[in-house]
Amino acid sequence: xxxxxxxxxxxxxxxxxxxxxxxxxxxxxxxxxxxxxxxxxxxxxxxxxxxxxxxxxxxxxxxxxxxxxxxxxxxxxxxxxxxxxxxxxxxxxxxxxxxxxxxxxxxxxxxxxxxxxxxxxxxxxxxxxxxxxxxxxxxxxxxxxxxxxxxxxxxxxxxxxxxxxxxxxxxxxxxxxxxxxxxxxxxxxxxxxxxxxxxxxxxxxxxxxxxxxxxxxxxxxxxxxxxxxxxxxxxxxxxxxxxxxxxxxxxxxxxxxxxxxxxxxxxxxxxxxxxxxxxxxxxxxxxxxxx
Numbered sequence: 001x002x003x004x005x006x007x008x009x010x011x012x013x014x015x016x017x018x019x020x021x022x023x024x025x026x027x028x029x030x031x032x033x034x035x036x037x038x039x040x041x042x043x044x045x046x047x048x049x050x051x052x053x054x055x056x057x058x059x060x061x062x063x064x065x066x067x068x069x070x071x072x073x074x075x076x077x078x079x080x081x082x083x084x085x086x087x088x089x090x091x092x093x094x095x096x097x098x099x100x101x102x103x104x105x106x107x108x109x110x111x112x113x114x115x116x117x118x119x120x121x122x123x124x125x126x127x128x129x130x131x132x133x134x135x136x137x138x139x140x141x142x143x144x145x146x147x148x149x150x151x152x153x154x155x156x157x158x159x160x161x162x163x164x165x166x167x168x169x170x171x172x173x174x175x176x177x178x179x180x181x182x183x184x185x186x187x188x189x190x191x192x193x194x195x196x197x198x199x200x201x202x203x204x205x206x207x208x209x210x211x212x213x214x215x216x217x218x219x220x221x222x223x224x225x226x227x228x229x230x231x232x233x234x235x236x237x238x239x240x241x242x243x244x245x246x247x248x249x250x251x252x253x254x255x256x257x258x259x260x261x262x263x264x265x266x267x268x269x270x271x272x273x274x275x276x277x278x279x280x281x282x283x284x285x286x287x288x289x290x291x
Contacts, residue, residue: 005091006283007084007128007147009135011202012154013195015165021154022131024272032277034284037125039083041132042098044076045069049113070190075134077142084147087128092121126284136198145201149283153202157209160224162217177218207232208265229265232256249274
């Protein structure tokens, strides 16, 4: 953690919805004139798309049916921690970009499924913003969580997470339900060991809970909408959180525990604006020397 070079980390599994949360942060940054440097978790995968498929096939031939993007073996956790540590110390660090599709390829000049070269983050940013799978990961070798000043977990209940992943991967990547199901099963041990424990480290978790039947996510025809959901917002340390203000500003909200507030799904953006803006500005003001 760093007073001079703060880090915000958004963490969630594949299909959890971290990209939508990132857009809310971007809105706050623009409105409050915060100059953020960005890194994506995909940049710290160990293998490009072709090499990952090859490695997965090799592991399967050896009897390993659980080789996944969630594990230390397939990610550069040490390099990620180094980037966090370097930024907290110097205000810069190394990152790269994983190119997902043709649109991104046109921007970066790199074929889809590959990485750009490593490059330095800009030296004049107000804070570092991470969005990806492992923003609060802790293993025997690394502790990424300790370097982030504000850690946010995006954690839909698991059936909803699967529905979102199924619909995204079928629509955007052309995968079949069977292929996506196999991916979910293959990732499960690493999901349990490297994704879930992070949400005990996060400062705030946003967990969307459907109010419609999601008993069988593999046959769900639609993703439950915001109007068909509630969101549980859990604060690791509720001290300093003005719950009375939040309850008065967010219609229909209520507290379910001393550290948790429940809101209607359609109010998520408002809730995030109300909760996150002062926290972000505390970090930025502290950096700028405003007391």
